[in-house]
Amino acid sequence: MSEPTNGSAPDHNVSDPGPGAAGDGSQQNTATSHSRSDRHGGTTRRHPWLRRTAFAMAGVLVVALVLGVAAYVKLNGNIRRLDISGALGVRPTKEATKDAQTNLAPMNIFVMGSDSREGTNLGKGQTEYGMAGSRSDTNLIVHLSADRQSAIVVSIPRDSMTKAPRDCKNKNDSVQNGVTRQWNQNFTLGGPACTIRTFEGLTGIYIDHFIVIDFRGFQDMVNALGGVTVCLPQPVKDRQSHLDLPAGRSRVDGRNALAYVRLRHNIGDGSDLGRIDRQQAFLSSVIQEATKSSLLLRPDKLFGFLNATTSAMTTDKGLDIGQMKDIAGSVARIGTDQIRFVKLPTETYPADPNRVQWTPAADTIWKAIRQDKPLPGTKVPKKASTPTASPTTAPALTVSPADIKVRVTNNSGVPGLAKQAAAELQVQGFTIASYLTGTGSPTDGVVVRYGPTMKEAARTVAAVYPGAEMRQDAQLGSTIELSMGVGSPKAVEIPNRLGTKPLPTESITAPATSGSTPTVKARTAAQDICS
Structure with a gap:
């Protein structure tokens, strides 16, 4: 049997010892040549796994990029959008400024729950800003502080009687010259545009974004979470909603969760105020669920939740997936003990005992939001001490x-x-x-x-x-x-005043407050849902 020639010998035989191995310079030079070619990239046959790993990593990155783009396009495409900017009329001036450390301004988001999307018209026409035939039982004002260390969520009772523009389609109509009507009628008459226009006129709070959540899609959101835990003070068996739950804690799916947050009969006093308490406890449970679960660590679970959420959502044109991601990131960094749910202070409406009106204590809440200040009696984390720029000089007064x-x-x-x-x-x-x-x-x-x-x-x-x-x-x-x-400050002389006569001596002083500081009751997202 003939031996193989040098030209056909296997690679591993190149360095094997053989006859004359100790003194055969040609074989040593060949081995050295191979070693150098390996070091200088002349051949990669000795480490083919490196090449395969590089290809695999590149493939993973390409697939991840494609899936990421596809997910963004999918989620962004789920959202229905309404441009209501032309229907809001004269808007409030923002009082609060950006935070020196975050360089972010406070943000106010109006969240509305809608019975239906039927009649939504995204084109031109009389119903361009409305959601004809829809009702809104849930209205939440979400305020994110400029330093992103706290959040306030205020629930507005649907049965509130307030001033409102007589006709939201008429830009000359305002809250000041308007009529008194039940709060949720604003949404029925003019959708989110009329609701926000009324709210801004009543409170002086500028709304940055709005979100309308379709109740039919709400069930899918809860199911995507894997269910949510709720708590009832007494057993409930409601024929209208088909809700049948024992007292205490229960794990509910989307259908039962929707029945729970909308329940009014066969529990408590049957009022809208009682329902708001349950809704706030439910939102606390959702936040606790998302915080303690692996939602953010499971891409499939997270995408399922986001897909259900965006499919049930109508927003303004300025709120896209990218901004939602930033908002969600800000909320995730806020401790659950710094997310506060507030029920608007109300009293019985004199003309109808089945309706309510806002009390003066409500102004305390609106003022705190306008000025981006903590609610009276609440504590927020102290910001780290960092050098800040000196306050800028106020612009000169231009009108005499x-x-x-x-x-x-x-x-x-x-x-x-x-x-x-x-x-x-x-x-x-x-x-x-x-x-x-x-x-x-x-x-x-x-x-x-x-x-x-x-x-x-x-x-x-x-x-x-x-x-x-x-x-x-x-x-x-x-x-x-x-x-x-009340609490009006003393007058001062302005730089461009006329004359030199001194200000008159004040003989009347406004009281420091309108009485005792109103107590603002709030529950935090960290609070036990059964409390």
């Missing part, structure tokens, strides 16, 4: 008091305050159109209302009372309205 006409209203409950304020303005060169005593409940602080073209004039008036709040009002013309409420 001589060119400004002011109407002063006393809303403090203390007689004589409007007359005193009128004198403080008049001595500095302002023209006083009138001063009178308000007839409504006392309000807090100083509020300066102005017409669409009078912002700079309003700044001059507001400068007289440090900390005054400014609100634009489409119904006002060239006259500025000044409301003096």
Whole structure:
């Protein structure tokens, strides 16, 4: 049997010892040549696993990228969008500014639950901003602080009786010259546009985004979570919703979860306020479930939940998946003990005992949100101490008091305050159109209302009372309205005042508060759902 020639010998025989191995320079040179070619990339046959691993990693990255893009397109395409910007009329001025450390502004999101999407029209026409035939039983205001260390969720009772624009399609109609109607009628009449327009007019809070969740898709969201735990103080067997649960904790699927959050009969006093308590406990349970489960660590489970959520969602055109991801990331970093659920303070509506109206304590909540401050009596984490820039100087006042006409209203409950304020303005060169005593409940602080073209004039008036709040009002013309409420500060001389006569000595002082500080009851997302 003949031996193989050198040209056909297997690779592993190149370095095998053979006859003359110790002194055969040609074989040593060949081995050295192979070793060098391995080091310098001349051949990769000695480490084919490296090449296969590199190809595999590249393949995984390509597949991940394609799947990521496909998921983004899929989820973003699920969302229905409404452009309601043209139906909101004159909007509030944002009071709070960006946080120095996060460089983020506070964010207010209006979340509405809808019975149906039927009648939604995303094109042009009279129903462009509405959801004809739909009802909204759930209304939540979600406020994320600028430092992203806390969140407030306020529930508005559907049975609230408030002022609202007479016709939301008429841009000249506003809350100020509107009618009184039940809160959830705003959604039925004009969808999210009418609801937000009414809310902004009542509170002065600017809404950055809105989300409408279809109740039919709500069930899929809960099922994608794998169910949610709820708690009942008593057993419930409701014929209308077919909900049949014992007292205490129960694990429910989507169908029973929907029945639970909408339940009004056969439990408690049957009021909408009782239902809000259950809804807030349910949301706490959802947050606890998402926090403790592997939802964020299971791509399949996470995609299923996001797919169900976005499929049930209608939003404004500015809220896309990317921004939702950022918002979700911010919420995830907030401790569950810093997510607070608040039920709006209400009292019985005098004209109908089956309805409610907001109490003055509600203004405390709205003020905290406008100014991005903690709710009275609550504690928030202290921010780390970091150097901050010096406060910037306020812009110079550009309108002379001589060119400004002011109407002063006393809303403090203390007689004589409007007359005193009128004198403080008049001595500095302002023209006083009138001063009178308000007839409504006392309000807090100083509020300066102005017409669409009078912002700079309003700044001059507001400068007289440090900390005054400014609100634009489409119904006002060239006259500025000044409301003096409880806690109004003392007047100061402004830089562009006229004359040199000193301010009159104040003989009337507004009370520091409208009484004792209202107690704002809140439950945190960390709280036991049975409490």
